[in-house]
Amino acid sequence: MKIAGENVYIPDYAAVVEGAVSRLVEEGAVSGRIIVHRSIVQLLELFALKGRGVAFAGLKELKRLGELHGRGLVTLEITGEKLRIRGDEAEEALIMEANSAVRELAMSLGGVVLTGDAVIYDLCRSLGLQALYVSRREEKGLLFERYFDEETMSVHLKEGSFVVAKKGKPGDWRYLRLSEERLSREFVERVASEVIEEARRRSDAFIEIDRLGSTIVQLGEYRIIIVRPPLSDGWELTIVRPVKRLKLEEYNLPPELIKRFHERAEGILIAGAPGMGKTTFAQALAEYYMRMGKVVKTVESPRDMILPDEITQYSKHYATLGELHDILLLSRPDYTVFDEMST
Structure with a gap:
């Protein structure tokens, strides 16, 4: 649908924080009127106050859209009601509520929903809404x-x-x-x-x-x-960035030590100064046990070890110590690698 002869596009939360809207305008794929629901702006401001990096990216996208509006490449409008936020809602729940408001606005105006979320795109199509899925840009190097x-x-x-x-x-x-x-x-x-x-x-x-x-x-x-x-x-x-991934055999360790790793390693402490390759060696050791047919898991924060998919990497940040304790005891891995003693 067009308003005053202009195509109408309404971006959801993902499209804004991923910087997709301004890119589509600059590429000429989108023109006309872009309507940003006020709840999206509200969440970006709220999350920015909490220091969320994605919110800063979203606010920069709004700034870019404002600049494109100033250059006459697109008409930018902010409309709609803010969310009623109690303060105890999960962030994902707030994002879902804002995206729901975006769909309602698109339905009332007959506009096209811009989304970077494949699930939201399918949902819009099932509701009879026009939607444009913003696929990832071509790789040009960061x-x-x-x-x-x-x-x-x-x-x-x-x-x-x-x-x-x-x-x-x-x-x-x-x-x-x-x-x-x-x-x-x-x-x-x-x-x-x-x-x-x-x-x-x-x-x-x-x-x-x-x-x-x-x-x-x-x-x-x-x-x-x-x-x-x-x-x-x-x-x-x-x-x-890890410069090189080494196999344990490439460390040229004494045969006696390799034999102990293989037969009766009951606790291995890897120590050294920063930058000496502790994590690189831990990766090699984890892969060595995986190749032996052992079940290997890691506990990291952040998860920065580069490992095969066969090795499960747990994040301390997303679980309590009690939860990790239960998971490890019940899943019973043969070996668990703790990257950093603080974990």
């Missing part, structure tokens, strides 16, 4: 990936500072400056938003922790720590 080469272990981005990378291998590395100019806050925020948007799209990515001042993301093989004010004095990203 902004931070330009700083990585084969020997890069980690990249450090901080507003007001130079780009710094750790290159080498565990136990033998060096810091190198990669930029000629200091980074602006705008650039670091843009990298952070891109990471969060990508984490919501990809099946091999997840947001492990999202709290006031910090967000931890696992994006494929990259572990990304985003820190922002008020926790820090500026926006900062630390992006860590």
Whole structure:
């Protein structure tokens, strides 16, 4: 349906926080009138006050849409009633309620729902609503990936500072400056938003922790720590990538030690200074036992070990210690790897 001769599009929560709407406008796939339900704006403001990284990405998307409106590429409108929030609702429940309001608005106006959620898309179609599923964008490389080469272990981005990378291998590395100019806050925020948007799209990515001042993301093989004010004095990203995955046999350990691992290992403590390869060795050990036909599970926070699908990785962040205790006792794995003694 058109209003005043314009196509009408109404984005849901996922489409906004993933930055999909502005991208469609810039690509020419969407034009006319974009109506954002006020409940979506309300949730973005609420979650931003709680320090949720996805909310910052969503607010930036609204800013981009406002700029596109100013350039005459689209008409932006915010309408609808705010949600009645008691304060004890789960965030996912609030998002579901806002998305329901989006569908009701689309039904009343005859507009097209823009969604980045396949389930919501199918639901809209079953209700007789027009919907456009925003599939993930074509891979063009993320902004931070330009700083990585084969020997890069980690990249450090901080507003007001130079780009710094750790290159080498565990136990033998060096810091190198990669930029000629200091980074602006705008650039670091843009990298952070891109990471969060990508984490919501990809099946091999997840947001492990999202709290006031910090967000931890696992994006494929990259572990990304985003820190922002008020926790820090500026926006900062630390992006860590394992340089190489080793098998236990590649460590050239004494045969006596390998035999003990194989026959009667009853508790193994891996210790060393930061950057010495503790997690890399733990990965190799976990895979070694898996190849022996053993059931292996890990307890991590965050889940940053790169392991085969046969090994289940549990997150301490999403469960109480009692719950993890029950799961491990009842599932009875042959070996459990605790990454960091704090877990």
